[in-house]
Amino acid sequence: MLIIGSGPAGYTAAVYGARALLAPVLLQGLQPGGQLTITTEVENWPGDTMVLGPDLMLRMEAQARHAGTEIITDIVTKVDLSRRPFRIETDSGQGWTADTLVIATGAQARWLGLPTETRYRGFGVSACATCDGFFFRGKVVAVVGGGNTAVEEAMFLTKFASRVHLIHRRGELRADKTNQARLMANPKVEMHWHSEVIDVHGSDMPLKVEAITLNDTRAAATRQLAVDGLFVAIGHVPATHLFAGQLTMDDEFYLITAPDSTATSIPGVFAAGDVKDKLYRQAVTAAGMGCMAALEAERFLAHG
Ligand SMILES: Cc1cc2nc3c(=O)[nH]c(=O)nc-3n(C[C@H](O)[C@H](O)[C@H](O)COP(=O)(O)OP(=O)(O)OC[C@H]3O[C@@H](n4cnc5c(N)ncnc54)[C@H](O)[C@@H]3O)c2cc1C
Numbered sequence: 001m002l003i004i005g006s007g008p009a010g011y012t013a014a015v016y017g018a019r020a021l022l023a024p025v026l027l028q029g030l031q032p033g034g035q036l037t038i039t040t041e042v043e044n045w046p047g048d049t050m051v052l053g054p055d056l057m058l059r060m061e062a063q064a065r066h067a068g069t070e071i072i073t074d075i076v077t078k079v080d081l082s083r084r085p086f087r088i089e090t091d092s093g094q095g096w097t098a099d100t101l102v103i104a105t106g107a108q109a110r111w112l113g114l115p116t117e118t119r120y121r122g123f124g125v126s127a128c129a130t131c132d133g134f135f136f137r138g139k140v141v142a143v144v145g146g147g148n149t150a151v152e153e154a155m156f157l158t159k160f161a162s163r164v165h166l167i168h169r170r171g172e173l174r175a176d177k178t179n180q181a182r183l184m185a186n187p188k189v190e191m192h193w194h195s196e197v198i199d200v201h202g203s204d205m206p207l208k209v210e211a212i213t214l215n216d217t218r219a220a221a222t223r224q225l226a227v228d229g230l231f232v233a234i235g236h237v238p239a240t241h242l243f244a245g246q247l248t249m250d251d252e253f254y255l256i257t258a259p260d261s262t263a264t265s266i267p268g269v270f271a272a273g274d275v276k277d278k279l280y281r282q283a284v285t286a287a288g289m290g291c292m293a294a295l296e297a298e299r300f301l302a303h304g
Pocket residue numbers: 004005006007008009010027028029030031032033034035036038039041042043044045074075076077104105106107108109122126127128131132239242272273274275281282283284286
């Protein structure tokens with residue numbers, strides 16, 4: 001059993017795989033611990049009122065090791081799923097074969113690409129309202145984007161924030177009309193059309209966001225908007241390029257799995273977590289799918 005990825009999905013699959021005596025090998029990739037290593041407080045992981053993301057991931061790694069997983073720090077560069085055993089090549093030049101494969105390579109949020117956005121990430125700049133909205137009770141936030149995700153994030157944030165600014169580069173949203181109507185009807189929401197965020201400002205001690213600079217996309221005019229938080233909702237990119245042409249994906253390159261299952265289009269290959277999920281994108285759902293993948297892999301090895 002080979003697992004690609006060391007986020008909550010990968011480590012959970014490893015714990016279940018090891019406890020089923022499948023002697024799993026887990027390849028960690030470029031970001032050992034996955035997305036939660038770039039955040040601070042996590043308050044929705046069951047069993048922990050508050051845990052720091054990097055600490056939680058170190059604990060998951062230790063648990064996977066303790067259960068008997070071989071953990072390798074290496075990046076998968078090529079996979080051949082055309083026959084079994086599956087063949088995997090890595091950055092270090094090491095080759096692996098696997099009778100069953102769990103893909104848990106996750107996804108990365110798309111960011112605006114501003115240096116100041118990176119500086120305040122986790123300190124007022126976020127790509128996940130479900131994760132971080134709670135920290136903005138009574139505060140003013142801005143959401144960037146124009147699709148359904150941006151509208152849903154903005155709606156969710158109205159539960160906490162006193163004001164939600166939606167910033168969009170164009171003069172109309174791409175989100176479906178029902179979502180748009182609900183958003184526009186909410187008195188907490190203020191639309192900023194033809195606007196793009198070109199800078200984030202804040203304080204150093206403590207590190208926190210205080211304002212953003214908006215550029216008018218039709219005229220060369222800029223202005224500042226005072227906000228406590230900035231939510232970037234311009235999409236996610238699943239890490240699936242390795243599987244292009246081999247596994248079935250949707251039009252946004254997410255892996256497609258069978259209903260109520262982690263089975264991909266190739267028997268023996270399972271996908272768990274954000275690499276196949278654009279709906280929930282949570283640590284606990286990723287972990288749940290990692291468990292499913294390991295149980296399905298075990299059954300696959302037992303019954304072929
Ligand atoms: C800033 C931030 C804050 C968040 N806060 C929360 C929160 O409070 N609560 C919550 O539930 N969720 C939160 N999330 C979402 C949560 O982190 C993700 O839903 C979860 O990490 C997904 O887990 P995963 O295992 O699917 O993949 P990921 O965590 O994305 O991990 C993917 C793994 O795959 C590896 N990988 C990728 N490509 C390769 C390759 N070629 N070879 C080998 N390995 C590879 C990477 O190195 C990484 O280890 C947050 C996300 C972010 C970005």
